[in-house]
Amino acid sequence: MDLYQHFRKEEYPFIDQVLSWREEVTTRYQRKLIDFLHPREQRILRSIIGNDEELSLSFDGGWDHAERQRAILAPYYEEIADSDFELELLQATFPDKFVSIEHRDVLGAFLSAGIKRKKIGDIVIHDNVIQILVTEDISAYLIANITGIKKAGIQFERTALSERLISQDQWQSRTATCASLRLDLLIKEMYQMSRQQALILIKKGFVKVNFQTIEQPAFTLEEADMVSVRGKGRSRISELQGMTKKDKYRINYEKLL
Template identity: 25%
Template sequence: MVDPTNEEKLLLTQITELAERSLHEQQPLWTDFLDPSQLEQVKAVLAWNNGVRFRVFGGYSKAERQRLVVYPDYYIAEAIEPALGYLQIVSNSPEELTHRDFLGSILALGLKREKIGDLLVTGSVCQVILVPELVPFILSHLERVGNSRVKTAEIEPEQLNLPDIREKEIRTTVASLRLDALAALGFGESRTKMAREIRAERLKVNWKPVKNPDQLVSPGDVISMRGRGRVVFREQTGTSKKGRLGVVLVRQL
C-alpha cells in the first residue's frame, strides 16, 4: 500500500475538519473542486464520519472535477443548491485556442486551480464551471486569451455545450502490465516514445503524475496523457498459451 503524500494528508485533515464544522454550525459546507482521485480519498474518509452525509456537484453528469458538499445527516439534501458558477468566453480571432490557452489565461489572473472546475472548449468558445464568487472578478478582468481578445459572459447551466464522449475498445495481449506497454497500445504510439513521454511527466495514472515507465497498472486504472485524452484499463481477460496477458482498453476520444 502506498503511503499518502503530504498533500493528501493535508486534504484529508481539511475534510475531517470540514465535517466537524458542518455538524457544529448545522449547515452544509463546500470543498473546492476536487479531481477524481481526491474525491475517492475524501469519500473514504467521510464514510467513517458519523452524523454527516455528502453530495458532489460538477455542473453536469460526466464532470471530471467536482465540488463536494458535506452536511448533517438530518439536513434535507434536496434543499442544497449547487454552489457553482458558469461563464462563457468567446474569441473572435481566427487563431485556434486550446484548453491550455483558456485555463492558463484564467490562472494568470492570480486564481488557484482548485477554484476552477471543468472547461468545455468548442472551437473559439470556452465554457467554464467555477466557484460562484469568482464570476464577477473574471467578468471584469479577463480581456485576452493568448494574443486574442475575448468577450466573457455569465451563462446558465442549461446553456452548457456538453461533450460528446466517443470510445474505442482495444482488445489485445501484452507481455506485462507495465504502464509504457498499455499506454503505447491505448494511444497508438511506440513503446519507446511512450516511455519518453512518461519520463517527461506528461502522463497521469488515476489523475496522479507518474514518471516510471515500468510502473504496473491494474484493471480500473485511468491513464491520461496531456493533450491526448485518456485510456481506461477496463479488464484483464486471462493468459494465452504463450504467457501473454489479455487486456481490454477503452480509449476515450
C-alpha cells in the first residue's frame, strides 16, 4: 500500500524527511535528534514509525502537553534522558505597565533575528515575564541579539527548566457535527459564523492550518490540525468521533479562550 495516499500532498516533503530519518537511524544505529514539530507533524511521525520494533520514538517540549515538541528517533535499545533533547529555557522581563507584549510579538522578534521556526518551542507569558523554549545551539545567539520587543528593552537569560511557568492558555473542549470536513464548514461551526463569512476570511488569506495559509475552502481537515483565524483565535481538531445516524461527521475540537 502506498504510504503517501494517507497524507496530504503538501505533507509529502515532510514524509520524505521522516523516511530519511528512519533510514539513517536503522542503517547507522545512531539516534536522530529532531527540531521542534507542531502537533500535525508529531502525528505524522508517530504514524510512520508506528510499531517498528527496531526503533524507539520519544518527545519532549519542556512543558506538560507542550504544543511544539522535539523528538528523538533511536535504536530500540537506547535509553533516552531529558538532557538528550538539548532544550534551553530563556527568560526575560518587561515593564508591563508601559507596554503589552503578546505571543506573536515575541515570536516575531525571534523570526526577525533570522531564527527558523523549527528552532523555537512554546512561549509562555505571565504578567511581565516571558519564557521561551529553544534548542541549545541557538540560545547564545538569541541572548546576544534579542535586546528589544516592541518598544521594550529586553534581556533574555538562561533559566532552569524546573523554573518554567505554568501556561495561562485555556482551551475549551466542544463538539460539533458537519456535513463534511471542509475548511469553510468547520470554521463556520467552530467560530459561530455564516458560511459566507468563513469563505471571505479564507479567500482573504486570514486562515491558517498548521501555521500555513490556506485559501481553498474545500481543504479537508484532519485530527491534530491546528486552525487559526486572524482576529478570532485558534482552534484544534482533537478527535474525529465518527459519523452520526444522519451521515454527518461528529468532531471534538478545542478552542483557545
